[in-house]
Amino acid sequence: MLVVDNICAAYGAIEVLHGISLRVEQGEIVTLIGANGAGKTTTLTCISGLHKPKSGRVTFEGKELVPVPCHDIVRLGIAHSPEGRRVFPRLTVAENLELGAYIRHDKDGIARDYQRIYDLFPVLRERQQQLAGTLSGGEQQMLAVGRAMMAQPRLLLLDEPSLGLAPLIVKRIFEVILELNRLGTTVLLVEQNARMALRIAHRGYVLETGQVIAQGTGAELLADPKVQAAYLGE
Amino acid sequence: MFETVAQQLIIGLTNGMVFALVALGYTMVYGILEFINFAHGDVFMLSAFFALTLVGVIDVGQFHGPMLAVLLCGIVIASAGFGAVVNLSIDRLVYRPLRKSPKLAPLVSAIGVSFLLQNIGLIWGALPLAVFGGGGQPAAPKSFPQLLPSDNLLGAGSGLTLQIKDVLVIGASLAVMTALYLLVTRTKLGKAMRATAQDPQAARLMGIDTDQVVAATFLVGGGLAGFAAVIYALYINTVYYQMGYQNGLYAFTAAVVGGIGNIPGAVLGGLLLGLVRAFSDQFIGAQWQPAVLFGILIVILVFRPAGLLGSTAREKV
Numbered sequence: 001m002l003v004v005d006n007i008c009a010a011y012g013a014i015e016v017l018h019g020i021s022l023r024v025e026q027g028e029i030v031t032l033i034g035a036n037g038a039g040k041t042t043t044l045t046c047i048s049g050l051h052k053p054k055s056g057r058v059t060f061e062g063k064e065l066v067p068v069p070c071h072d073i074v075r076l077g078i079a080h081s082p083e084g085r086r087v088f089p090r091l092t093v094a095e096n097l098e099l100g101a102y103i104r105h106d107k108d109g110i111a112r113d114y115q116r117i118y119d120l121f122p123v124l125r126e127r128q129q130q131l132a133g134t135l136s137g138g139e140q141q142m143l144a145v146g147r148a149m150m151a152q153p154r155l156l157l158l159d160e161p162s163l164g165l166a167p168l169i170v171k172r173i174f175e176v177i178l179e180l181n182r183l184g185t186t187v188l189l190v191e192q193n194a195r196m197a198l199r200i201a202h203r204g205y206v207l208e209t210g211q212v213i214a215q216g217t218g219a220e221l222l223a224d225p226k227v228q229a230a231y232l233g234e
Numbered sequence: 235m236f237e238t239v240a241q242q243l244i245i246g247l248t249n250g251m252v253f254a255l256v257a258l259g260y261t262m263v264y265g266i267l268e269f270i271n272f273a274h275g276d277v278f279m280l281s282a283f284f285a286l287t288l289v290g291v292i293d294v295g296q297f298h299g300p301m302l303a304v305l306l307c308g309i310v311i312a313s314a315g316f317g318a319v320v321n322l323s324i325d326r327l328v329y330r331p332l333r334k335s336p337k338l339a340p341l342v343s344a345i346g347v348s349f350l351l352q353n354i355g356l357i358w359g360a361l362p363l364a365v366f367g368g369g370g371q372p373a374a375p376k377s378f379p380q381l382l383p384s385d386n387l388l389g390a391g392s393g394l395t396l397q398i399k400d401v402l403v404i405g406a407s408l409a410v411m412t413a414l415y416l417l418v419t420r421t422k423l424g425k426a427m428r429a430t431a432q433d434p435q436a437a438r439l440m441g442i443d444t445d446q447v448v449a450a451t452f453l454v455g456g457g458l459a460g461f462a463a464v465i466y467a468l469y470i471n472t473v474y475y476q477m478g479y480q481n482g483l484y485a486f487t488a489a490v491v492g493g494i495g496n497i498p499g500a501v502l503g504g505l506l507l508g509l510v511r512a513f514s515d516q517f518i519g520a521q522w523q524p525a526v527l528f529g530i531l532i533v534i535l536v537f538r539p540a541g542l543l544g545s546t547a548r549e550k551v
Contacts, residue, residue: 048439049438050435050438050439069443070438070439071438071440071441071442071443071444072441074439074440074441075441079439080439082435082436082439086433086435086436086439087436088428088429088432088433088436088437089432089433090428090432091425091428091429091432095425098425099425099426099429099437099440099442100440102422102426102440102441102442103440103441147440151440151441
C-alpha cells in the first residue's frame with residue numbers, strides 16, 4: 001500500500017534521514033520506534049507532504065507522492081495526526097472535527113462520522129462547543145486522532161499519540177487504534193512507548209539516527225535482546 | 235452641551251467606521267501571515283481615485299433619485315472589486331515570492347509598494363479629466379462631488395445635524411461587517427481562514443490550500459478597503475494621493491489598539507479611534523489630534539501590550 005524507498009531528508013544543511021526504506025501493507029498496523037531525533041517524525045512528514053525528501057521515493061497505492069502538494073495528499077487517502085497534536089486552539093471541538101472533513105462533501109456521511117468519533121471518545125461529545133485550546137492534553141490527543149479520522153483515510157499516520165498522557169488515557173487511545181484497524185484503516189504509528197506500540201503492531205521498524213537498524217514483527221522485536229536493551233529498558 | 239457631545243458621537247462613529255473597515259484589511263492579513271501590509275492604505279487611496287474616475291466618466295452628477303442610487307451602488311461594488319484585485323495582485327507579484335524569505339523582506343517590500351502606489355496615484359491624478367481639475371496639479375486634493383443630499387434628517391431647526399450620509403456610512407459599514415462576520419464564522423472558506431491563521435501546517439494536513447486562503451484574504455481585505463474608499467470619498471468629498479498614508483496609519487493604529495490579528499478588535503479599535511479623534515478635536519483642539527491619538531495608543535499598549543482584545547500569550551499546547 002505504502003512504499004518508502006530510500007528517502008533522505010534534511011533541515012537546511014543538516015541531513016536527518018539517511019536513506020529510510022519501509023513498507024506498509026493494506027490492513028496492517030506498523031510502528032516506527034526509536035529514540036528522540038531518530039527521524040520518526042520526519043519520516044511521517046515526508047509521507048504526508050509537510051516536508052519533502054531531497055531524494056528517494058514515496059509511493060502510495062502506486063502513486064508517487066513527492067511531487068504532490070501536502071494539501072492534496074490527504075485527498076489520496078492519507079491522514080496525519082501530527083506531533084504535538086496541533087489542534088486549532090481557538091476553534092471549537094466541533095469545528096476542529098469539521099475541518100478534518102474539509103475534503104469531503106458527503107453531508108450525511110460527515111454527520112455519521114461525528115457520531116462515530118463521539119462514540120469512540122465520549123468526552124469530546126460533552127465538550128463539542130468548547131475551544132480546543134482549553135482541553136486537557138489527553139482530550140486534545142483524542143481530538144487530533146478524531147480529526148484525522150474525519151478525512152476517512154485508508155492510511156492513518158499517528159505521531160506519538162501517547163505522549164504525556166495518563167496511563168488510562170494511553171490505554172484508551174491504543175484500544176481505539178486497534179478498533180479503527182479492525183474496521184479497515186491501515187495505521188502507521190510512531191511511538192516512544194515502544195512496548196505498547198510493538199504489542200499492538202503487526203510489524204515494526206527500529207530507527208536510529210536516520211536509518212532503519214532493525215525490523216520484524218511486533219513479537220520478534222519485543223523478543224530481540226538489542227531492542228529490549230535499547231528501547232524497552234530491560 | 236448635550237448636542238455638542240451627540241454631534242461628536244455621530245462624527246466619531248462615521249469616521250470610526252471607515253477606520254474599522256481599513257483596519258480589518260490590516261488585521262486579517264496579519265492574522266494569517268504575521269505581516270503588516272503597509273501598502274494597504276494606498277489600495278484604499280487608489281480605490282478612491284478609481285471611484286472618482288468612474289464618477290467623472292459617467293458624469294454621475296447629472297443623475298438624481300433612484301438612478302443615482304443605482305449608479306452609486308454600482309460604483310461602490312466596482313471600487314470594492316478594484317481594491318480586491320489590486321490587493322490580490324500585490325500579494326501575487328510581490329509578497330508571495332517572498333513568503334519563505336526572512337520576515338523583514340516582505341515588510342520592507344510593502345513599504346516600497348506603498349510608495350509605488352502613491353506615485354501611481356500622482357500619475358493618475360495627472361489625467362486630463364474634469365474631476366481631476368484637468369490634471370494640471372497631480373498632488374493637489376481633488377474634490378469628490380457632493381452626490382448625497384446634505385439635508386438634516388432631524389429638521390433644519392435642530393441644533394444637531396444628522397445627514398443621510400451619516401446614516402449611510404454607519405448602516406452600510408455595519409452591513410459589510412456583518413457579512414464579513416458571517417463569512418469568517420459560518421462558511422467553509424472562513425473556517426479555512428481561521429485554521430490557517432492558527433496553524434498553517436495543520437491546515438494543510440486538513441487539505442486546505444493555504445496559498446489560496448492567503449489570496450482570498452488579500453481579496454477580502456482589498457474589497458473592504460475599496461468599499462471604505464468610496465464611503466470615505468462620499469463623506470469627506472476630497473481625495474488626494476496621500477490619503478492612504480494618513481488614513482492607513484490611523485487604521486493600522488486602530489488594528490493594533492484592538493489587538494492585531496483580531497477581527498472584532500479591529501472594529502473596536504477603529505470606532506475608539508474615530509470617537510477619540512472627534513472628541514479631542516472638539517474639546518482639546520485639532521492641532522493636538524495626533525498627540526492625543528498616539529498618546530492613547532501608547533497608554534493602551536503599556537497596560538495591554540497585545541491590544542484591547544488580543545490575547546497576551548499564544549496558546550501553548
